[in-house]
Structure formats: C-alpha cells, structure tokens
Amino acid sequence: MAAEDLEWERSKISAQDINLLKKLGISKKKDSLRFPSEESYPSPPIEYRVSFVDHLIRGLSSPIHDFLRGLLFVYGLQLHHLTPNSILHISIFITLCESFLGVQPNWALWKRIFLLRRNGSPNVAYNIGGVVICVRPDVEYFNVKFPDSVQGWRKKWLYIHEESLDSAEYNIPPFDGTEKICRRRSWDAEATDEEKAATEALMTRIHELQNTRGKELSGIQITAYFLRIRVQPLQARKNPLWMYAGDKDVDRLSIDLSVKDLEKLIRKISSLSKKDTVPSSCRVTPYSATIALPQSIRGYRIGTLPPLAVSPRNKRKRRSCRFGTSKAGAPPADEVVPTEGRTTFNPYEDALVSSGDEDENPPIDATARTSTSHTLVVSEAQPDGDETSPPQQDIEHPTPIASPRAPSPKRARVEPAKEPTLPIGSSTTPSLDDPLMKEFIRLGTQFVGYHDHAKKLEANLAEANKRADALALKLEQREKALKKTEADAAAVKDLRKRLHDAETSLSDHIAQQSAREDEILTRLESQSRRFVRRTQQDYDLENPEGDRLLDALSLLEIHGDEARQGLTDAKIVLSRLFPYFFGKKEEPEAFTALAKCFKSKEDLGPSLRQEGLKIGVEGTIALVADSQQDVDWAKVGDVKDMETKKWQSLIKAAKPNSKKILAFLGFKPTPAPSSSKSEVK
Structure with missing residues (x-):
C-alpha cells in the first residue's frame, strides 16, 4: 500500500453525527449520502465522491456549486484534499458575494484575496487535507476565527452523490487516493491590472463592510447567517442568495435551527469558547427577496466588473456587443446593462489561463488586420469552432477584462468582391493607379493576412490535438481505474460472502455450545438431587455466581x-x-x-456375638480353674440333656458376677444378654 493510503482508516461516524446531518437536512434527499460499512479504504459507488462530515456542516452539499467545481478544476484537486477550514473559506466567500455584494462569485475577486498552500511540514506530505486556502498577507479580510485544529475530521468520511456531466471542467474528479497533490502555478495566480481595476469597487465595499463603525461585518456573522437561513452556499441552487425568500425559499434544506443548536454548531466550527457571544444577526442587512439590490449593482458596468463566461456545455451563442463596434441600438458605456437573461458566471473559464498547468492561449492582436479594404463588417452570427481574429473595437469606451474562456471575438466577414474585368483596349501592363491593379493589391494583402491567421489556427489545432491526446490518455487511465474498482468490488463481495459464512458458522457453534451447556447443567442438577435424597441434607450457596x-x-x-x-x-x-x-x-x-469384606451374604452380627461368647467361655473356664475347684469339664460340655429351665436358672444365678467377669476380660456387658440355648455350642 502506498504511503498516502496509510492516512485512510475505517470511517468512524457516530450516531450523533448522523443525527446532526438529518437535523441540518443534508441527508433529506434520497441517496444523497451513503455511509461506509466495514471498508478501511474508500471505494465509492459510481457517481459518488468522497467527502467528510466536517465539510458538510460547513456549507457543502450535492450537487456541488459551479464555483467550487471551477476551483477544483483549476487547482487540480479532489474534495478530500481540502481541509474543513478551507471549505468554510469558500462558503463565506460565496455568501459574501451573493448576500452582501450582490454579485456572483468572481474569480478575479477570489485571486485578489486568496492563494493556496500545502498543509504540513516539508517532511510530511498529507493526502487528506493536504492543501489549505489562505488569505494573502497583504489583503485585509474578515477574521473568521478558525480553530487551530479540527480533531478527528479525517476519520469521518462518507460518500456524496454527484452526477457526471458532459464537460470535464464541470465534473468533480472521481476519487483516486493514490493521486499525489502536485503544486500548480494557479495556486499563486494573482489578479492582473485589468482585473484589479475591475474589482476595485468590490474591494472597497468589502473594506466598508469591515470598518464601518457600528455596522462592522465579521466572518462569524457571515457563517452564522448561512447556517441560520438553512441554505448551503456550496450547493448548486436555483436562485442566488440575494433572492432568498425566507421560510418558503426553494433552496432551504430544513427548518430553522433552535438558538441552542445554532450556537453549538457555530462554536463547533469556529474557535469561539462558551464565554464568547455568538452573533444572533448581522449588523449589515443582507440582500434578499425583500431587500432588493441597489440600482448601481443590478448589472455589470462596463469597466467595473468582468464579463460573464458561457458554459462550455453549450455551443457559443452570439451576444450583442456592449462596447466597441456593435449593431445599432447597443447601450452606451455609462448605461447599466440589466441582469435578466444573462449567462451565469462560470469560474472555470476565467481560471484556465492563469492556472499555470495549461499553456496560455496565444495573445490576440486587437488591432485591425493589415488591409487596404474597408469592406470588413461585424458578422451577424458567431461561427462554431476555433477562435478567429477579433473585430475592431471602439476605443472611446473602456475595454473590460476578457474572460479567458469567454466566447471568441466575432470573425470579420469579407463581402465578396465583384470579379474585375479588363477594360477594352487597356494596356497589358497596367500602372499602380489602375483600378484593376489596386484590386489585385487589396486581394493580395488580404490573402497574406489570412495566411498568417491560418498558421495561427493550425498551431491552435495542434495544441488542441495534444490536449485531446492527453484527455484520451486520462480516459484510458480512468477506464483502468474503473476496471480495478470493479475487481475490488468483486473482491469485497467475496469477502462479504466469506464473512457471512463465518458468521453463520459461528452462530451454529454458539447454538451447539449452548445446547451442550444446557445438557451439562441438567446432569449437574440431577446429581445434586441424588445427593440430597441420599444424605437427606440440602445446601444453599453463600455467594452465588448468578450463572x-x-x-x-x-x-x-x-x-x-x-x-x-x-x-x-x-x-x-x-x-x-x-x-x-x-x-x-x-x-x-x-x-x-x-x-467388600463387610458386604457378605451372611449376617456378621451373630458371628461377632459367637466370637464374643467363645472368648467369654474361655475366660470363665480360666477363672473357674483359677478358683481351684474341681469341675468335670466333660459333663459341663455335655448340655444336650440340660433342660431349658435349669439353664435359665443357672444363668440367672450367674448374673451377679457376670459384670465383674466381663470387666475383667475387658468387655462391656450387653444391655440385654441372650438366654438362648442355641448360642452354647
């Protein structure tokens, strides 16, 4: 994996972030957002781009505003290259232009205020947030109070829906995490003298908004304004902000935020602390549907604002010339041209010449062609194709700054000259004053001029072919990237299937383990009941585990x-x-x-008693012998003829002395001595 890929990891969007996007209305439109599942590296679906939660809460939404498209195209960037503070810079600039200056976002004005710089040290090359938008050091601009660092914003990435358009300039580049950020000369592009003159009135107005005592406008106030009206500045909208119609505006994404939620959001994206006061309204009333634009800025004054460009998606159409040689009825230089019907400002077209990565178009000579003919007139219709030589311009009116990709000046049309005829009787070598010779000279001069112009067109055509080859190469690279994406998608699908199989196997194993535990528990409880039945004693646990x-x-x-x-x-x-x-x-x-020795079929009790009697008899005989009495032991042993009554009487007579004898022998007397005759053998 490349070094720049190491910055990506699994997206960690919390439920709180999702609820915030819902509350702001950004995810209201179906399929406008998609959240990553388990992937640790972005793999956006077709017509989706990679963005971040912190971009969306700072004014970004799809479809993306043309001005932001232009900046990405000119600077050669992708959305993930910009930091959250840079996104907020663009949102504030668009809001400033539309709500407080009453003009469309202007590339010339942008160049006077901003430039681009790399983010990080020379030893660190960020891929995510590797470029920051900075205010030029010599420009006095609004203090936005950006936070020093937006914590964890790189981990909260998601996919936003963005349809592809016909023109490359209008398309947001597809995600390519391996593409390195290359510095362009357009990052430091400065406004030309003509652009500075054309935007001087706007800069003066910006300084007035900043410094008018009691009506100072700040960057936090502008931020709070577009968050409060619930319109995303960086979203392509039906109407500019100077036509904002309040709660019923078609571009609103949600209802008004509560005061608490609005203050919390402003503090989240700025460096305001809990002690700082969040502005509830702007000190300067913004333009809206109820506060109409002043007459002085309803249109573009000649020499004041740059002219508008034509969308490259449409063929160039003829516009009536506002200055110089034009058709009858064109407005004079000091008359305001109304804004109705004019083409929307396109930031790409004014940016391309100053971008630095593209070769500049060859300068066009505004002077008239070298020709002695006076039959050149302005064409009624602008022909399609490459740019041609411009018409002559009226030098009495100031010339506005030409948009780098604005429609080409109209080609001069030559009226067909009548074929000259030699007068009858004329000389074969006419003099220079001869009308026919003058006509030949005029045609030759005109041919030389068009020959030079054809060479320029050939050079332009060669340059166009080079660009076409470059675009074809990029298209081939895009197709390879698409195939790689499809292969990655197949791999992801296979991984998901394997994960599903693993989850199923784990579930089966858990079920088997649970059944086994139930069986073991049943056997343990059965054994416990057996012990209780046999011992007649049950126990309670002092400290049960709860399992x-x-x-x-x-x-x-x-x-x-x-x-x-x-x-x-x-x-x-x-x-x-x-x-x-x-x-x-x-x-x-x-x-x-x-x-087992004691587990006998016979009763061991009588045997023990007999053994005791035997010992007692032997002891008795010993005592009798010790008493030195003569006893006929043969008769004593013959007890067959002894009557039971006589035996019982003898036993009764011997009882008084039996305890003494047993004590002497070391035996305790039995509680109920047996008098059964059968015990004597």
Whole structure:
C-alpha cells in the first residue's frame, strides 16, 4: 500500500453525527449520502465522491456549486484534499458575494484575496487535507476565527452523490487516493491590472463592510447567517442568495435551527469558547427577496466588473456587443446593462489561463488586420469552432477584462468582391493607379493576412490535438481505474460472502455450545438431587455466581466434599472393626476392597456375638480353674440333656458376677444378654 493510503482508516461516524446531518437536512434527499460499512479504504459507488462530515456542516452539499467545481478544476484537486477550514473559506466567500455584494462569485475577486498552500511540514506530505486556502498577507479580510485544529475530521468520511456531466471542467474528479497533490502555478495566480481595476469597487465595499463603525461585518456573522437561513452556499441552487425568500425559499434544506443548536454548531466550527457571544444577526442587512439590490449593482458596468463566461456545455451563442463596434441600438458605456437573461458566471473559464498547468492561449492582436479594404463588417452570427481574429473595437469606451474562456471575438466577414474585368483596349501592363491593379493589391494583402491567421489556427489545432491526446490518455487511465474498482468490488463481495459464512458458522457453534451447556447443567442438577435424597441434607450457596451452570457446579462440589468426608469416616470405622470380624485376614488398603469384606451374604452380627461368647467361655473356664475347684469339664460340655429351665436358672444365678467377669476380660456387658440355648455350642 502506498504511503498516502496509510492516512485512510475505517470511517468512524457516530450516531450523533448522523443525527446532526438529518437535523441540518443534508441527508433529506434520497441517496444523497451513503455511509461506509466495514471498508478501511474508500471505494465509492459510481457517481459518488468522497467527502467528510466536517465539510458538510460547513456549507457543502450535492450537487456541488459551479464555483467550487471551477476551483477544483483549476487547482487540480479532489474534495478530500481540502481541509474543513478551507471549505468554510469558500462558503463565506460565496455568501459574501451573493448576500452582501450582490454579485456572483468572481474569480478575479477570489485571486485578489486568496492563494493556496500545502498543509504540513516539508517532511510530511498529507493526502487528506493536504492543501489549505489562505488569505494573502497583504489583503485585509474578515477574521473568521478558525480553530487551530479540527480533531478527528479525517476519520469521518462518507460518500456524496454527484452526477457526471458532459464537460470535464464541470465534473468533480472521481476519487483516486493514490493521486499525489502536485503544486500548480494557479495556486499563486494573482489578479492582473485589468482585473484589479475591475474589482476595485468590490474591494472597497468589502473594506466598508469591515470598518464601518457600528455596522462592522465579521466572518462569524457571515457563517452564522448561512447556517441560520438553512441554505448551503456550496450547493448548486436555483436562485442566488440575494433572492432568498425566507421560510418558503426553494433552496432551504430544513427548518430553522433552535438558538441552542445554532450556537453549538457555530462554536463547533469556529474557535469561539462558551464565554464568547455568538452573533444572533448581522449588523449589515443582507440582500434578499425583500431587500432588493441597489440600482448601481443590478448589472455589470462596463469597466467595473468582468464579463460573464458561457458554459462550455453549450455551443457559443452570439451576444450583442456592449462596447466597441456593435449593431445599432447597443447601450452606451455609462448605461447599466440589466441582469435578466444573462449567462451565469462560470469560474472555470476565467481560471484556465492563469492556472499555470495549461499553456496560455496565444495573445490576440486587437488591432485591425493589415488591409487596404474597408469592406470588413461585424458578422451577424458567431461561427462554431476555433477562435478567429477579433473585430475592431471602439476605443472611446473602456475595454473590460476578457474572460479567458469567454466566447471568441466575432470573425470579420469579407463581402465578396465583384470579379474585375479588363477594360477594352487597356494596356497589358497596367500602372499602380489602375483600378484593376489596386484590386489585385487589396486581394493580395488580404490573402497574406489570412495566411498568417491560418498558421495561427493550425498551431491552435495542434495544441488542441495534444490536449485531446492527453484527455484520451486520462480516459484510458480512468477506464483502468474503473476496471480495478470493479475487481475490488468483486473482491469485497467475496469477502462479504466469506464473512457471512463465518458468521453463520459461528452462530451454529454458539447454538451447539449452548445446547451442550444446557445438557451439562441438567446432569449437574440431577446429581445434586441424588445427593440430597441420599444424605437427606440440602445446601444453599453463600455467594452465588448468578450463572446457573457455575452455581450447579459449586453445589455439586459441596456434595462431593461431603461424600469424600463420609468415605473417610467409613474407612476408619471399618478398619477398626476388621480385626474383630476377620482376625485371620490381612486388611486391604483400598476402601472399596475393605467395604467388600463387610458386604457378605451372611449376617456378621451373630458371628461377632459367637466370637464374643467363645472368648467369654474361655475366660470363665480360666477363672473357674483359677478358683481351684474341681469341675468335670466333660459333663459341663455335655448340655444336650440340660433342660431349658435349669439353664435359665443357672444363668440367672450367674448374673451377679457376670459384670465383674466381663470387666475383667475387658468387655462391656450387653444391655440385654441372650438366654438362648442355641448360642452354647
């Protein structure tokens, strides 16, 4: 990616910015704006151009005003090359001309006030906002109070709709982020002496607007005015601002802003702080439909304002000559020419000669051709095609400054001369005084003049061919750029499809994960209920997480701890009982094996009691033997014939001493000693 492309990143237009554009009425027209989606580099659709939110709130809107089109064409710029403060400079200038001077935006006046400079240091070459419009140092102009820096404006880019026109001069250049900004001589173009003389009255009026005590006009007042009337100065409009008709004006984009919103917007685009007062109205009443233009400026006075140019989209049409040799009935030099029906001022045409990148048209000699004939007259109709030699002009009237691309002066037409005939009997070598010789001399002189003129036309034609070749080359480059754009669009479409597939796959994965979590949660809750049923004890979490899955897992951990503690206690008990039940076996280490020993089909209780009785009998025999009594142990062991009653009586007689004997043997007496005969074996 080129270095200049690094300035672009994904557009970050907030909902607050969108609401502001809606409130200003800029996005009211359908498809007038398009907001980028996910792209990090502009790829505008066909007939859309790249602009910025901060451009729109400073007076820009589509379709774009002809004067701005002219500036971009002459200076060789694209919209994204201009900073927000430069856009506001142009808006204020157009508002000043139309509302307070009563004239169309004037290229000659513009050159007297402004010039262009690069934005940034020599080591930094901006592509976005790389050019700024500056007031000439020697010109006294309105203090607009621009902010030192407009934060983040480069990140808020969008697309505005701009239809292509037939003429290259009128078209806004298609977006090309790789095109470098090249300095032109037109950036420093200065007004000529004739243009200064023609605009001197306008400069005087500007100084009066600035310096009239009690009626001073400021740049902030002009800005507040076009924001308050809701007309975008940089939009192509049906009527100029001096015909503004109030709330019913056809060029208004929205209803009036509230005082709070208007002050907030003015502070946003200027350096006014919250402590500064925002002007609610202008000290100078602007021209409008109710405040008509004064008689002195309703038309263009000869020698005061430059003449108007003709749109290059239409063929040149004949205009009645306002000065010099003209048809009968032309107005005198001091008469005001009415504005009705005159052609709209075209800034391209007055700019091209001074642009510096284009070769200047060859100077036209205003003097009459060298000819002895007096039959040259002004043509009734202007022929189409290249410019021809101009007609003679009346030197009694001041000559206005010619627009560089205004219609060519009318070609002189030669009336057909009658074919001369030799008088009968004349000499074959006529003298110079002979009428026929004079006629030949006149025709020869005229031929020489037209021969020179034909050479100039050939030079102009060669220059036109060069420009046509250059335009063809640009057209080829545009077509390549269009193909590249289409390829990029296909790539973007493929990326969007892949993104959609990825989003679908992610959604399916999330659904599967959610189902799995639900299944795990169900199993955890089931295990928890089993523990509660077996232990007959339920638990409540002290610090629940608020997540069902985590809480169920925590509860299961509590039950697990309880089960582990129970197993530990059971192993201790079984280990203690093992020697009594299984005296001849070795105790297993594993709990499960230990538990299996006690899980017998037989009842281990009687075996334990029998073992205890055996120990007791052996102890009793030992005590009897120790008492040195003679006992027939053969008869004692034969208890088959002993009656139950006798056995019970003997047991009853032995009870008083049984506790002592058991205590001696280390056993505690049972709470209910058995008298069953079957226990004695």
